[in-house]
Amino acid sequence: MNSISVATATGTVNGFCDPKFDAVAEEFIRNFDQRGEQGASLSLNVEGQTLVDLWGGYQDPVSKTPWQQDTLSIVFSCTKAATALCAHHLIDSGQMDLDALVTDYWPTFGQQGKEAITVRMMLNHSAGLPAFREPVKKGGYNDWDYMVSRLEAEAPFWKPGTRNGYHMISFGWTVGELVRRVSGLSLGSYFKTHIAEPLGLDFWIGLPEEHEARCAHMIGYKPAAGEVQSAFTQALLTDPQSIQHLSFLNSGGHQHDSREAHAAEIGGGGGIANGRALAGMFAPLANGGALGAVKLLSRTHIDRMAAVSMATMEDATLLIPTRFALGFMKSMDNRHRPMGAIESAILGDHAFGHVGAGGSIGFADPDCQLGFGYSMTQMGAGLLLNPRGQSLVDAAYQVLGYKHCDAGYWSK
Secondary structure, eight states, X not given: OEEEXXXXXXXXXXXXXXXXXXXXXXXXXXXXXXXXXXXEEEEEEETTEEEEEEEEEEEXXXXXXXXXXXXXXXXXXXXXXXXXXXXXXXXXXXXXXXXXXXXXXXXXXXXXXXXXOBHHHHHTTOSSOSSOSSOOXXXXXXXXXXXHHHHXXXXXXXXXXXXXXXXXXXXXXXXXXXXXXXXXXXXXXXXXXXXXXXXXXXXXXXOOGGXXXXXXXXXXXXXXXXXXXXXXHHXXXXXXXXXXXXXXXXXXXXXXXXXXXXXXXXXXXXXXXXXXXXXXXXXXXXXXXXXXXXXXXXXXXXXXXXXXXXXXXXXXXXXXXXXXXXSSBOOBOOXXXXXXXXXOBOOBTTOEEEEETTTEEEEEETTTTEEXXXXXXXXXXSSSOOHHHHHHHHHHHHHTXXXXXXTSSBBO
16 A cells, blocks of 8 residues: 555545556546535445545645545435445345335324335435425424424325426435334434444444534535536526426425534435545445455345436426436446536446535446445536546556446446
């Protein structure tokens, strides 16, 4: 392993890297020098071994506080992968049935046309509950019981199971409440007990106050004057009744960087981690379900949960073509579209994982036994990845012998 300490235009990059992956480290450094990175972390686990572990820039760019080895940040929708993993842990152990009715576990959910929704539909974004029509109360996202009651009373936006639309924030309660009902533990507690602690992950769904000082604050994306808007953004800004507006802006004034939000168990987008924790969570999923002495899932179940479950030419929420496994994103190639470079996340054909708002990503690729994690504070444009994250993914696949991604996924 090579130790790395490199000064960049935005702070210093530190860590270590197997010489084979020097090209990945170079892209990480280039993000700071050329692509506006402010603070970030990156980790790659290959065949059960951590071969890249880098961090750099600033935890706080105003005070120039350096990003440390244990700095954390919000990973937004990468949290959905953690939430889904909790559900799959219950399914694989026989405590929950993928094709059972949700009402078998959550009887009060069966209202307003939701009686036939299955666990599978909750995981693959086809349940029809991507948003809330009536205003969410102030601080509502931080109140688990309130959000669950809102879901129970909500009518689907489409006939469940007939199409998919990204459940941007509601996924944390649709799937998370199933975890709570079946296990008797809150989502955050279940994740901590059965996933994070056994694997030694610094990943939190509900951050304890003693770790708050380690948490970097996110830096919002500011579009340039005259920047072309996506269909999602146009609908969000012009139609208050649209799924796009309601899923993104009907949030009760949610302040994602507040202590209250960090402490809340927001399984759709409030998880706090870093690249090392993301890669560590996906590493066993890339290695047959086990890492060292820790066995999370059976290999058979990983095959089932990683397969494409729903795909569409127009996601009802994001308004782009999407492909979802059971709680995870698959490689999504929209580069043929006018704004396709920031509507895509190009992975391996059998890889599965999740992006987070602004450009973070974690995924597993069983074909090359890769667990990948990247987190950052400077949010970028687009609905999926931006050039900072995709450049790291591309470099990793190229080092691992993959030749091209012309088919919409990386291939040898």
